[in-house]
């Protein structure tokens with residue numbers, strides 16, 4: 322039997338999945354690694370941890386599935402986007418990577434937008450300078466760690482480091498490269514103009530590939546560590562959002578995906594390059610060769626729910642866990658006992674600043690409208706509703722550009738909850754479906770590997786592999802009531818912006 326291996330290098334863990342040539346998942350396996358937060362707002366990881374964990378996950382997956390390395394005929398990679406891996410001329414790691422959720426580069430983003438100009442930067446790259454993106458991190462390194470900057474010879478994104486260890490080849494796909502702020506997204510090539518304006522060496526950037534291009538073959542040493550066969554072809558793959566969209570079949574116009582991971586993303590496919598006039602949406606290359614996509618990114622979607630679980634719901638939760646229950650399922654059931662709108666309570670999900678629609682590292686979260694009747698159930702529901710309203714903000718920007726949507730495909734950990742899926746259908750006003758692939762980005766990476774190795778069209782493979790398994794329709798009455806809450810929600814950020822900034826400054830003042 323032949324299998325394709327999809328690897329998704331996430332923020333908390335690497336997930337590997339084996340898929341057969343008909344698109345059926347044989348088995349999956351995850352291995353976690355630590356997230357370092359040496360200062361408030363910083364987020365780093367050791368690239369060596371990624372590689373060690375990936376090799377261990379592949380080995381364990383093959384054993385679990387009783388599949389031999391020789392049966393794996395192609396490998397694809399997906400990964401957390403934007404993270405900067407700095408390598409020296411011997412391809413050794415210079416310092417820990419700065420991740421997508423790291424917020425230290427606010428000053429560098431301002432400098433970039435002044436140096437290039439927001440409109441010119443948008444014309445050249447399709448995007449604004451946002452704290453998570455890669456180029457501001459390179460400038461941060463130049464400003465704050467010149468000794469590390471002087472040693473740097475190559476810059477990669479997280480999953481590209483893993484591909485380098487597997488194959489010995491430097492490379493980056495267009496989809497992930499779009500989040501560096503150094504790609505001319507419209508023309509799918511590095512922007513020498515932006516690199517020159519920022520004084521960044523273009524030679525640090527690796528060769529570019531489409532997501533289903535074969536970049537290299539598994540090396541002997543990597544084969545020994547992973548259990549894969551030497552010479553197995555490895556495709557470029559893509560950023561986790563592009564791979565996740567491929568994994569749920571968002572490879573044509575009319576279907577949007579909503580990813581409920583740590584971040585939250587509303588994603589649409591574009592046949593031609595499109596950019597938001599004010600660059601509030603990210604305009605990126607898609608994992609489908611020669612195609613593009615736009616997305617709005619909320620930094621703490623599932624992340625807000627996870628924060629709520631970790632800090633304000635610990636007592637019963639220990640019991641739930643001890644009885645083998647799922648803590649998130651317990652919390653969504655609790656939320657369901659509170660009425661729609663949480664009896665006049667709104668939650669702002671800007672716990673780690675925000676990207677879309679408010680590119681603001683100093684935005685902060687909050688509960689607004691508390692009264693004496695509110696219980697933990699109301700607050701839990703308000704958290705889920707606030708995240709959903711925040712995602713609707715991205716959808717508003719997408720539909721305002723003239724895109725017509727007929728269906729939402731939900732993926733990520735939050736998609737497990739039927740209650741949350743119904744809430745999304747009611748708040749967005751579109752049918753919400755889930756598909757047979759629950760492994761999202763890893764499944765998309767396996768599909769891209771199959772496309773590259775078998776020389777099959779990505780969209781055709783999506784049609785063959787991906788099937789809708791569940792559908793919820795918006796409830797008109799609930800939709801009308803949510804609309805009233807959403808109108809209040811969207812008025813809060815402009816009204817509170819200065820207050821949130823003051824609080825953000827006070828939090829770090831000594």
Ligand SMILES: Nc1ncnc2c1ncn2[C@@H]1O[C@H](COP(=O)(O)OP(=O)(O)O)[C@@H](O)[C@H]1O
Nearest residue numbers: 331582583623626627649650733734735737738
């Ligand atoms: N049963 C569930 N119901 C609702 N939300 C859930 C459930 N399980 C997980 N989640 C949410 O999904 C998030 C994790 O999603 P995942 O796609 O695994 O994220 P990542 O890839 O960023 O690590 C959690 O933080 C939580 O908010």
Ligand SMILES: O=C(CO)[C@@H](O)[C@H](O)COP(=O)(O)O
Nearest residue numbers: 332401402421582583584618
């Ligand atoms: O920054 C982005 C997209 O622009 C994030 O989507 C990261 O790529 C990681 O997301 P999770 O999968 O961990 O939520």
